[in-house]
Amino acid sequence: xxxxxxxxxxxxxxxxxxxxxxxxxxxxxxxxxxxxxxxxxxxxxxxxxxxxxxxxxxxxxxxxxxxxxxxxxxxxxxxxxxxxxxxxxxxxxxxxxxxxxxxxxxxxxxxxxxxxxxxxxxxxxxxxxxxxxxxxxxxxxxxxxxxxxxxxxxxxxxxxxxxxxxxxxxxxxxxxxxxxxxxxxxxxxxxxxxxxxxxxxxxxxxxxxxxxxxxxxxxxxxxxxxxxxxxxxxxxxxxxxxxxxxxxxxxxxxxxxxxxxxxxxxxxxxxxxxxxxxxxxxxxxxxxxxxxxxxxxxxxxxxxxxxxxxxxxxxxxxxxxxxxxxxxxxxxxxxxxxxxxxxxxxxxxxxxxxxxxxxxxxxxxxxxxxxxxxxxxxxxxxxxxxxxxxxxxxxxxxxxxxxxxxxxxxxxxxxxxxxxxxxxxxxxxxxxxxxxxxxxxxxxxxxxxxxxxxxxxxxxxxxxxxxxxxxxxxxxxxxxxxxxxx
Amino acid sequence: xxxxxxxxxxxxxxxxxxxxxxxxxxxxxxxxxxxxxxxxxxxxxxxxxxxxxxxxxxxxxxxxxxxxxxxxxxxxxxxxxxxxxxxxxxxxxxxxxxxxxxxxxxxxxxxxxxxxxxxxxxxxxxxxxxxxxxxxxxxxxxxxxxxxxxxxxxxxxxxxxxxxxxxxxxxxxxxxxxxxxxxxxxxxxxxxxxxxxxxxxxxxxxxxxxxxxxxxxxxxxxxxxxxxxxxxxxxxxxxxxxxxxxxxxxxxxxxxxxxxxxxxxxxxxxxxxxxxxxxxxxxxxxxxxxxxxxxxxxxxxxxxxxxxxxxxxxxxxxxxxxxxxxxxxxxxxxxxxxxxxxxxxxxxxxxxxxxxxxxxxxxxxxxxxxxxxxxxxxxxxxxxxxxxxxxxxxxxxxxxxxxxxxxxxxxxxxxxxxxxxxxxxxxxxxxxxxxxxxxxxxxxxxxxxxxxxxxxxxxxxxxxxxxxxxxxxxxxxxxxxxxxx
Ligand SMILES: [Zn+2]
Numbered sequence: 001x002x003x004x005x006x007x008x009x010x011x012x013x014x015x016x017x018x019x020x021x022x023x024x025x026x027x028x029x030x031x032x033x034x035x036x037x038x039x040x041x042x043x044x045x046x047x048x049x050x051x052x053x054x055x056x057x058x059x060x061x062x063x064x065x066x067x068x069x070x071x072x073x074x075x076x077x078x079x080x081x082x083x084x085x086x087x088x089x090x091x092x093x094x095x096x097x098x099x100x101x102x103x104x105x106x107x108x109x110x111x112x113x114x115x116x117x118x119x120x121x122x123x124x125x126x127x128x129x130x131x132x133x134x135x136x137x138x139x140x141x142x143x144x145x146x147x148x149x150x151x152x153x154x155x156x157x158x159x160x161x162x163x164x165x166x167x168x169x170x171x172x173x174x175x176x177x178x179x180x181x182x183x184x185x186x187x188x189x190x191x192x193x194x195x196x197x198x199x200x201x202x203x204x205x206x207x208x209x210x211x212x213x214x215x216x217x218x219x220x221x222x223x224x225x226x227x228x229x230x231x232x233x234x235x236x237x238x239x240x241x242x243x244x245x246x247x248x249x250x251x252x253x254x255x256x257x258x259x260x261x262x263x264x265x266x267x268x269x270x271x272x273x274x275x276x277x278x279x280x281x282x283x284x285x286x287x288x289x290x291x292x293x294x295x296x297x298x299x300x301x302x303x304x305x306x307x308x309x310x311x312x313x314x315x316x317x318x319x320x321x322x323x324x325x326x327x328x329x330x331x332x333x334x335x336x337x338x339x340x341x342x343x344x345x346x347x348x349x350x351x352x353x354x355x356x357x358x359x360x361x362x363x364x365x366x367x368x369x370x371x372x373x374x375x376x377x378x379x380x381x382x383x384x385x386x387x388x389x390x391x392x393x394x395x396x397x398x399x400x401x402x403x404x405x406x407x408x409x410x411x412x413x414x415x416x417x418x419x420x421x422x423x424x425x426x427x428x429x430x431x432x433x434x435x436x437x438x439x440x441x442x443x444x445x446x447x448x449x450x451x452x453x454x455x456x457x458x459x460x461x462x463x464x465x466x467x468x469x470x471x472x473x474x475x476x477x478x479x480x481x482x483x484x485x486x
Numbered sequence: 487x488x489x490x491x492x493x494x495x496x497x498x499x500x501x502x503x504x505x506x507x508x509x510x511x512x513x514x515x516x517x518x519x520x521x522x523x524x525x526x527x528x529x530x531x532x533x534x535x536x537x538x539x540x541x542x543x544x545x546x547x548x549x550x551x552x553x554x555x556x557x558x559x560x561x562x563x564x565x566x567x568x569x570x571x572x573x574x575x576x577x578x579x580x581x582x583x584x585x586x587x588x589x590x591x592x593x594x595x596x597x598x599x600x601x602x603x604x605x606x607x608x609x610x611x612x613x614x615x616x617x618x619x620x621x622x623x624x625x626x627x628x629x630x631x632x633x634x635x636x637x638x639x640x641x642x643x644x645x646x647x648x649x650x651x652x653x654x655x656x657x658x659x660x661x662x663x664x665x666x667x668x669x670x671x672x673x674x675x676x677x678x679x680x681x682x683x684x685x686x687x688x689x690x691x692x693x694x695x696x697x698x699x700x701x702x703x704x705x706x707x708x709x710x711x712x713x714x715x716x717x718x719x720x721x722x723x724x725x726x727x728x729x730x731x732x733x734x735x736x737x738x739x740x741x742x743x744x745x746x747x748x749x750x751x752x753x754x755x756x757x758x759x760x761x762x763x764x765x766x767x768x769x770x771x772x773x774x775x776x777x778x779x780x781x782x783x784x785x786x787x788x789x790x791x792x793x794x795x796x797x798x799x800x801x802x803x804x805x806x807x808x809x810x811x812x813x814x815x816x817x818x819x820x821x822x823x824x825x826x827x828x829x830x831x832x833x834x835x836x837x838x839x840x841x842x843x844x845x846x847x848x849x850x851x852x853x854x855x856x857x858x859x860x861x862x863x864x865x866x867x868x869x870x871x872x873x874x875x876x877x878x879x880x881x882x883x884x885x886x887x888x889x890x891x892x893x894x895x896x897x898x899x900x901x902x903x904x905x906x907x908x909x910x911x912x913x914x915x916x917x918x919x920x921x922x923x924x925x926x927x928x929x930x931x932x933x934x935x936x937x938x939x940x941x942x943x944x945x946x947x948x949x950x951x952x953x954x955x956x957x958x959x960x961x962x963x964x965x966x967x968x969x970x971x
Contacts, residue, residue: 084535097534104528106535205534209763238537239765317763320567323578324532328629339627343571366569366758375760 005030006166007483010075010223013169017064017074024064024074028057028118031076035120035167038486042143044152044162046081047089048121056118063116071230073116078168080159081122082129083109083214084203092205093125093137093155096325096350098332106203107238108172108214108231115230120168123158127352128322129179129207131155132424135415136354143411144187145484146450150408153183153424156217160187163217164484170227171217175438176207177310178403178428180215184440185403185453190224190480191217192467193428195460196435197242199228200235206321208314209240211432220480221441221471225249228463244461252464253471258292260469263396267303268427274406280444280452281402287476288400288469298396300388305381306429307422312365312378313433318355319362325350357418386434389459398469399457402427403440407450427455436460439470442479451479489690490725492718493698494647494683495609496656500670501616501678502547502637508615509538509581514636517619518676522630530635532576537764540565544637545588545768546778547669548613551639552589553779554663555608562769563588563612565762570755573629574618582640584759587612588768594643594663595787596655597805606656607644614638639669645695647683650715657681657707658809662786665811665850672850675705683714686731687721696731701745703737713738717745789814797827806835810849816859825863826870833862837880841887856890857883865893873897875904877950906953908960911944914952915960918943919968929965937961 005027008016016022032050039045053076060074079085082092086105091097105113113119126136134142134157142157144150145165152161156173160183163171173180175193184191193215204212216227229250234243264285269278289295327333327346334345351359365374392399404424414420431438436459443454454473458466474480504514510529529536552559566584592608618634620627641660647653661679664670672679686698701717704710713736721731736745784792786808793804808814813834820830838857842849865886869879874897882893882902897903905911918940919926929936937958944957 084533090534092534100534102528102533102535104533202537203535206764237539239539240537240763316760320569320577320579320758320760323569323571324534324576326571326573326578328573329531329576330533339573363758366760368754368756368758371758371760 006034008169009220010072010169010218010226011220013075014072018069024057024060024118025054027074028053028076028120031120031168034165038165038167041148042145042161042165042167043140044078044123044142044158044165044167045121046091046093046124046139046158049088049119052088053118053120056113060116060118068116070114070116071226072112074118075116075169076118076120077112078120078123078159078162078171079109080156080171080173081125082155082174082205082207083172084205085109085119085122088119088122090122090205091138092129093127093134093139094325094350094352094355095138096331096347100330104203107200107235109203111231112172112227117230123156123162123171125158126155127355128205128318129155129174129176129212130318130354130358132178132182132421133409133411133414134158135411136352138352141411144408145486146188147408147448149410150450151186151411153186153404153408155179155183156215157183159217160184160189160191163187163189163219165486166483169218170223172227172231173215173217174204174207175213175215175428175432176211176314177432178425180217181403181428181438181440181453181455182425184217185455186408186451188442188445188451188453188479188482188484189217189219190221190439190441190470190474191215192224192228192437192439192463193431194228194232194463195437197240198461198463199231200233200238200241202235202237206317208317209321210317211314221439221467221474222250222253224439225253225467225471242461247464249463249467252468254468255472255475256292257288257469257472260288260293260398260465261396262288262293262295262469263298263392263399264295265298265300265303265392265399265401267300268401272405272423273402274446276444276446277402277405277407277452281400281454284443284454284473285400288473291472291476293469296396298392298399300392300430302381302384302388303430306385306433307426309378309381309385310429310433311361311422312374313382315358315362316365316375317362319359319366322351322355322359354418382433385430389430389434389436389457393459397458397465401455401457403453403455404428407446407448407452431457434460437463437466439466441470441474442482443473443477444479445482488726490687490722491648491690492650492714493645493686493688493695494653494714495645496643496647496653497682497684497700498641498660499680499682500551500639500641500664502544502639502669503671503678504541504543504547504637506541506543507635508541508544508613508637509635512635515632516676517630517633517636520632522628522632525632526634530576531631532578538581538762540765540768541637544613545770547637547667548588548611548639549770549775549778550667550669550782551641551664552592552611553775554667554782554785555589555592555594555611555641557589557592557608557611559589559770559775560586562586562767564767565613565765566759567762568757568759570757572617573627574620574631574634576618576631576634580614580617581762581765582614583612594656594659596652596659598655599651601801604652606646606652609642609644611639611641614640645684650711650718653683653714654707654711657710659786661707662809662811666783666785668783674707677705680704681707681710683710683717685714685717685721687718687725697733699731699734699736701736701738702748709738709740712743713745716743720745786814793817793827797821797831799828799831803831803835807831810852812850812853816852819859820863823860823863825866829866829870830862833866833883837883838862838887841884855887857886858890861886861891861893868893868897872904872906872953874902875951875954877945877954878902878904881950902951904953905948905951906956908956911948911952911956912960912964914944914947915957915964918947919964926965926968930969937965
C-alpha cells in the first residue's frame with residue numbers, strides 16, 4: 001500500500017485526498033518512509049524535515065475537514081536548497097551557508113505553502129546552482145535513480161532525483177542555464193523552466209540574476225502545469241516579475257496539437273549528440289506530426305555563441321551576487337583577527353572550486369579595461385540570440401530539440417573537465433539567455449536504459465502553448481510511466 | 487612668487503529623508519540616536535535571496551533636487567552595482583547609478599561675500615543607497631545597519647569652484663535648497679549631509695589639472711571652508727618648496743585644525759560597475775517631471791528677489807532672510823500678520839538673531855522661539871502707530887522672546903504706552919533742567935552733546951515711555967529759553 005502512494009501523480013493523489021481514500025498524513029508518511037529507505041543511496045536531500053512535514057500534513061487534513069480544497073492541500077513536495085525557507089536550514093549546497101537558518105520564506109515556496117503543499121525537505125544542488133551534476137555540491141553527490149553510478153544532472157539534481165525515485169510527488173528547482181531541464185531529462189521526468197519574470201525570484205538565492213528562474217518538476221506535464229500555476233505571478237517584491245495575469249495552465253492541456261507549428265533548429269543536431277538521443281527526438285517530432293502538428297526546419301544562427309555568452313554573463317552577475325557571503329552577518333566566520341585575512345579565510349574555506357572559478361571569471365570580465373570586450377559584448381550577442389528566437393517564433397509556435405547532448409554520465413567522468421561539463425547545458429543555455437520558456441518531457445531511453453528528454457521551447461509568456469504541446473506528446477506516449485529499477 | 491588658484495569640485499552625499507529606505511520598507515531614522523540594528527529587514531541586511539524594490543518617493547525627491555539645480559532629466563536612468571568589500575556594506579556591492587544618472591548638466595548660482603554671484607556647474611546627481619556604520623570598540627568593530635539602504639543623492643559639481651570662499655558659498659546655497667525642498671535636514675553633524683571637496687591648485691592662468699586630494703569627514707559648513715582653505719594653502723606650500731602633491735583621501739582634525747591623511751591612493755579603485763539586473767530601467771514620464779517641477783517650492787533666489795521688489799528690502803537683508811528656509815517662512819508669516827516688512831526684517835536680523843546667538847540657537851530653529859511672527863508684527867505696528875517708542879519696544883522684545891505673550895496686552899498691563907502729552911513731558915524737562923544747572927551752563931557755553939545726557943535723564947524720569955522726538959524738541963526749546971534769561 002505504502003509503495004502505491006509514492007507512485008502516484010499529484011493529480012491522482014489529489015483525487016484520493018479529495019475522495020477521503022487517504023489522508024495527507026498517510027501520504028506524507030509514505031514519502032518520508034521511502035526517503036529514509038532510499039535516500040541513503042540516492043542522497044537527494046540535504047535536509048529532511050520529518051516533523052515539520054507531518055505537522056503540515058496534519059494541518060492539511062484539518063483544513064480539508066473544514067471544507068478547504070486548496071489546489072495542493074496535503075501534497076508532499078521537495079524544495080531545492082537554493083530556495084529560502086524560514087526556520088529550515090538553507091545552504092545552497094555550500095559550506096559558506098552551513099547552519100544558516102533563514103528568517104523568511106521566499107515567495108514561490110510561500111505560495112506552495114498557502115496552497116496547502118507539504119515540504120518534505122531541501123534537496124541537494126551544485127554549490128550555488130553552479131554545475132550540471134550535483135558533483136559541485138559542498139556536501140555530497142546525488143545519484144541518478146536509473147543508475148546509481150551516474151549523475152542525476154544539475155544543478156537541481158536533488159529535486160529531479162527525488163521525484164524520479166518516488167521520494168516526492170513533485171519539486172521545485174531553479175534554472176539559470178538548464179538546471180531544471182537537464183536533470184529532468186537525465187532523470188526521466190517532466191519539468192518546465194518558465195519565462196524570465198513569470199515566477200518571483202524573491203527567496204531564490206541568486207546565482208545570475210538576469211537568468212535565474214524557478215521551475216517545477218513532476219512525473220507528468222499535468223503536474224508540472226499545476227505546480228507552475230501555483231507559484232507563477234507578479235510579486236511586488238521582485239521588480240523583474242511581470243505584472244501579467246496567470247493563465248489557467250491546466251486548462252491549456254487540451255491534448256490537441258492540430259495545426260501547431262513546430263520548428264526544428266538545425267543547429268541543435270550537431271556532432272557530439274548521442275545517436276540514441278537524436279533518434280528519440282526525431283521520433284518524437286514525427287509523433288507530433290502524426291498528431292496533426294506542422295513541422296519545419298528552422299535556423300537559430302547564433303546558437304554557437306550561447307555557451308561563451310552564458311559563461312561571461314552568469315559569472316559576472318554571480319561575482320557580485322556572492323559578495324554578500326562574507327561571514328559578517330550569517331554563515332560561518334573563519335576569524336583571523338584582522339578584517340581582510342578574515343574575509344579571505346571565510347570565503348576561501350567556504351566556497352568550493354567551481355564557485356571560486358566562476359567568481360574569478362566574472363570579476364575579470366567586469367574589470368576596468370575588460371568590461372567592454374567581455375561583459376558588454378556578451379550582452380550584445382545575447383540580444384542577437386534573443387532575436388534569433390523572435391524571428392523563429394514569427395514562423396513557428398514551439399521549437400523541439402534535444403535537452404542534453406548525452407544521457408546521464410558517470411559520476412566523476414567530467415568532474416575534472418569544466419568545459420566538458422559546461423557542454424552538457426549546450427542545448428538549454430539559449431532559452432535561458434533569451435528569457436523564454438523551456439519544458440522537458442521524457443521521449444525515450446538509450447541502449448543502457450537511461451532516460452532521454454525532449455525539450456519544448458516557446459516564446460516568452462507562452463507557457464500554455466508549450467505545456468499543451470508537451471502534454472499532447474505525453475498523452476500519446478508512455479515513457480513517463482516507466483520507473484527506475486530501485 | 488607664483489600666484490596660484492584652487493580648482494575644486496564638490497561631491498555631496500545627501501540622505502533623502504523619505505519615509506522608508508531606498509529599496510525596502512524599513513523606516514529612515516536618525517542613525518545617531520536610534521538603537522542599533524533595529525530598523526533592518528532581510529533586504530537591507532543583504533540576506534540571501536532578497537531583491538531590491540525602488541522607493542518611488544526617493545526618485546521623486548531626487549528629481550526635486552535635480553530640477554531645483556537646473557538639471558536636465560534624461561529619458562531614463564539606470565541603477566548599477568558598485569562592488570567592494572567592507573563590513574558596513576551588507577551585499578558586498580552598493581546599488582548606485584553610474585552610466586545613466588537621474589539628473590545631469592545643471593547649475594547653481596552662489597552668492598559671494600563681495601555681493602557678486604557665480605554659477606557652479608552641476609555635472610550629475612544620482613541615486614544610491616547609504617552604507618551602515620562601524621563603531622570601533624576595544625579592538626573590535628561593531629556594525630550598525632540602521633543606515634544601510636537609506637536613500638542617498640550624490641551631487642557632483644564641475645571643477646568650477648576656485649576658492650575656499652566659493653566652496654563655502656556653494657555649500658551654504660546647496661544646503662539651503664535641500665532644506666527648502668524638504669528632502670534633507672541639512673544636519674551635517676549627524677552625517678545626513680556630507681560634503682567632500684576635491685582640491686587641487688595650479689598657477690593662475692594654467693589650464694592643466696594637477697593631482698587632487700579629497701577631504702572627508704567635514705561636519706559643518708564652517709569646517710568645509712576651513713579645511714578647504716587649509717588644504718589649498720598646504721598644496722601651494724608643497725609646490726613652492728618644490729614638492730609634489732600626492733593623491734590622497736584626507737580628513738579634518740578638529741583639535742589640530744589641520745587635515746590628516748586617511749588613505750593614500752596608489753591606483754584607481756576598480757568598482758566593477760555593471761547594470762543592476764534586479765531592477766528595471768527608471769523611466770519618468772515627461773508630464774510627471776513637469777508636475778514635480780510645477781510643485782517645487784519658491785527657492786531662495788526667487789524668494790530673495792521677491793522680497794526686494796515686493797517689500798523694498800535691501801539685497802543684503804533679503805539674502806540673509808532667505809538663507810535659512812525657516813527664517814524666510816518666519817518673516818513671511820510676520821508680514822502676513824500685518825507688520826511693516828522692513829521693520830520686521832530689521833527686528834529679525836537685529837534683535838531676534840542676537841537673542842538666538844546668545845542662546846547658541848541655530849537660525850533654523852526660529853520657528854520654535856516664543857516670540858511668534860504675529861507678536862513681532864504686532865510689536866512693529868505698535869511702534870509705527872506711536873503707541874510705544876523704540877526703547878520700550880526693544881525691552882518688550884526681550885520679554886516676548888523669553889516668555890512669549892501678546893505685545894498689546896503687555897503694554898497695557900505694564901503701562902508702557904508712550905507719553906505724548908506735551909504738558910507732562912514739558913514738566914519733566916523743566917524739572918530735570920532745574921536740577922542740573924551745571925549741565926545747562928555747559929550747554930549754553932556751546933557743549934551740544936550734553937543734550938543727549940539730559941535726554942537720558944528725562945527719559946529715565948519718564949520710565950522710558952516718553953515720546954523721544956517730542957522730548958528732544960521740548961528739551962532744546964527749554965534750553966534755548968534759558969539762554970535769554
Ligand atoms: Zn530594510
